Amino acid sequence: MAVEARPARRASAARYYAAACSPGGATMPTNEDFQDWIDAVASKADKKAFAALFKYFAPRIKSFLMRSGSNEALAEELAQETMVTVWRKASTFKAGHGGVSTWIFTIARNLRISHFRRLPSSGSLDEPGMWSAEDLAANVAEAPDDRIFINQREHGVRQALAALPSAQAQILRLSFFDDQAHATIAQELGIPLGTVKSRIRLAVNQLRRALDDFKS
Amino acid sequence: MIQHHPGEELLLTLAAGRLESGPSVLIDAHVETCESCRVQWRHLQAIGGALIDEAEPALLKTDALSRTLARIDALAEACNPNENVQGAATTPHAVLPNGARLPRSLRGSTISRWHWMGPGMRWSRIELSHEPQASLFLLRIAPGRSLPIHSHSGVEFTQVLCGSFDDGRAVFGPGDFDAADSGVHHQPIVCKGSDCVCLAYVSAPLKFDSKLAAFIGQRIGL
Numbered sequence: 080m081a082v083e084a085r086p087a088r089r090a091s092a093a094r095y096y097a098a099a100c101s102p103g104g105a106t107m108p109t110n111e112d113f114q115d116w117i118d119a120v121a122s123k124a125d126k127k128a129f130a131a132l133f134k135y136f137a138p139r140i141k142s143f144l145m146r147s148g149s150n151e152a153l154a155e156e157l158a159q160e161t162m163v164t165v166w167r168k169a170s171t172f173k174a175g176h177g178g179v180s181t182w183i184f185t186i187a188r189n190l191r192i193s194h195f196r197r198l199p200s201s202g203s204l205d206e207p208g209m210w211s212a213e214d215l216a217a218n219v220a221e222a223p224d225d226r227i228f229i230n231q232r233e234h235g236v237r238q239a240l241a242a243l244p245s246a247q248a249q250i251l252r253l254s255f256f257d258d259q260a261h262a263t264i265a266q267e268l269g270i271p272l273g274t275v276k277s278r279i280r281l282a283v284n285q286l287r288r289a290l291d292d293f294k295s
Numbered sequence: 296m297i298q299h300h301p302g303e304e305l306l307l308t309l310a311a312g313r314l315e316s317g318p319s320v321l322i323d324a325h326v327e328t329c330e331s332c333r334v335q336w337r338h339l340q341a342i343g344g345a346l347i348d349e350a351e352p353a354l355l356k357t358d359a360l361s362r363t364l365a366r367i368d369a370l371a372e373a374c375n376p377n378e379n380v381q382g383a384a385t386t387p388h389a390v391l392p393n394g395a396r397l398p399r400s401l402r403g404s405t406i407s408r409w410h411w412m413g414p415g416m417r418w419s420r421i422e423l424s425h426e427p428q429a430s431l432f433l434l435r436i437a438p439g440r441s442l443p444i445h446s447h448s449g450v451e452f453t454q455v456l457c458g459s460f461d462d463g464r465a466v467f468g469p470g471d472f473d474a475a476d477s478g479v480h481h482q483p484i485v486c487k488g489s490d491c492v493c494l495a496y497v498s499a500p501l502k503f504d505s506k507l508a509a510f511i512g513q514r515i516g517l
Contacts, residue, residue, distance in 0.1 A: 181344030
């Protein structure tokens, strides 16, 4: 069955790539598609699959980095570097740890940190690790390849995020996107720091309740 | 049973990549041993993924993909099969009591041997490979001994690796995390039984009440 599924998936990478090039094209790929493309990159150095990942992620990473305060040239550079890292590290992607988008987010985030701290740009990428806090968890009994579970959790996070009251969601977004201390967020929104903190607490607790089924 | 956690705000700051390396190492160390924080941490990271997905795609340079592929080809030609040769913690380093182990987030860092700083009290300096100036220490204190009474000019994060201490606010045991700031004036006393080893980070020097302790603290950099 796997033998049948593979060519179909690769065709879908090619289709996504082609469609994304034309206006109004491509249906949104799912986390499962991403995982297949990462697998293809890891096992076969598949450039079509990589191109499909690139089409989807590189523009979004660039946008994320620009919203986080990078200028356009730097955002472009780091977006490309993120994708180079995706290629290099594809074989280390562990589906059990989270979705592909989350993994790529952590790569982009770490590259941005390295850049601003003027760290050597290779080597140090691995440490502190992409999933450093979770390495241990991987050694503890866990079902690392339960794709369905991970897909559900990724979906659950999106739903929970969408269900948050807008004031809470706003604080979470600002925390991630804008390179701002919570004190700065408070100042800009004209609310007390205590309110920022309590909204964070409420938002995280609400996410936790919504995601209670996705414990491991 | 872990009783004291970093709290949502710190986990969020870490997940968003806005926490400096020093404190990150401590939170990582906590998350490594704490199941409930690990779950939260994953959820918070997943928010990052969700935000990437919903980001409005920015326009890339027209040759972005070909340039990226060229960089990948250059990588292959440079032929470096050496992907992550990672330094283990460099020896000689402070040896921990039986049953305790160093957090994974310290991999690659330089850990000094134990230095004496008072009866029953030893310290070791940790230098992160990517940010050696971050003020990170291991403190090893014998049962019944205490760190001199102090307050804080910045924040002090503590992750208990083994043993336990009581600072009058609460008892902190293995796996517990504590954040103390300028509002906290305390004297952690190690509980009976075994040595207590903590990983500690200070953003600014501690303010010791006694002149002698202040002198020693200054020499250590604590």
